[in-house]
């Protein structure tokens with residue numbers, strides 16, 4: 001495909017106009033979706049080398065300046081609709097924010113904020129506890145705490161990247177009495193006691209099936225009576241999967257509703273305590289488990 005001189009000329013044109021206009025976005029997706037071999041993908045990446053650098057969000061994903069995919073910085077850039085104002089990069093950041101997967105990530109944060117508000121409103125407990133696995137920038141916690149005047153929730157946030165913890169601490173400086181951070185790998189984290197809500201988004205999609213089930217089983221022990229665990233995972237129908245992989249070198253385990261349900265049953269959860277829902281675009285699924 002990439003040998004096709006029309007496509008090469010088209011991308012030369014897009015680069016010479018310093019990135020895609022909004023009219024070009026769908027065409028880029030179409031071309032990327034048609035790439036099939038590793039060789040074609042490499043040639044395509046070579047062609048876009050001028051933008052696959054940390055200066056653009058997609059280049060941040062591709063070059064991984066913090067050493068791994070999905071770091072707290074790229075997520076925060078998505079939440080803040082960050083755009084590099086340099087004329088060579090701004091259009092590429094606009095393209096990134098236009099991707100349905102980027103909107104789904106914003107949607108899942110909104111969903112988390114609304115769940116936290118609901119828990120705070122409905123709980124009868126004096127000291128309700130929330131555990132967040134892979135907490136990153138803790139933006140949902142911050143937005144929630146900014147939006148309520150009667151917070152009762154106490155948060156335990158786990159992230160293996162000390163830089164994420166430092167960023168989240170700074171961001172939530174006003175609210176530190178409500179937050180305990182744990183700089184730990186979730187694989188080796190043992191909570192002290194039980195939680196009313198265990199939330200994790202943008203983490204389990206990096207775990208292989210066996211590990212997913214193992215962690216599900218382990219953390220389900222830490223649910224209080226009537227507690228809920230909600231785990232996010234990208235849906236197999238994610239329309240931005242290929243572009244994330246090709247341009248962002250960002251590979252996730254995409255999963256179906258059925259597979260997530262099966263994982264929960266394998267982890268020993270009764271079927272009646274399992275529910276799957278999604279954010280409005282249906283791109284991020286959520287596996288919800290109730291304490292049996």
Ligand SMILES: C[S@@+](CC[C@H](N)C(=O)[O-])C[C@H]1O[C@@H](n2cnc3c(N)ncnc32)[C@H](O)[C@@H]1O
Nearest residue numbers: 070072134135136159160161164185186201202
């Ligand atoms: C994609 S971000 C999601 C952040 C946050 N949950 C959100 O939705 O905004 C994933 C976060 O999980 C952290 N992380 C990845 N693997 C981890 C592990 N095994 N244990 C703890 N944290 C991990 C990363 O450092 C990063 O901050």
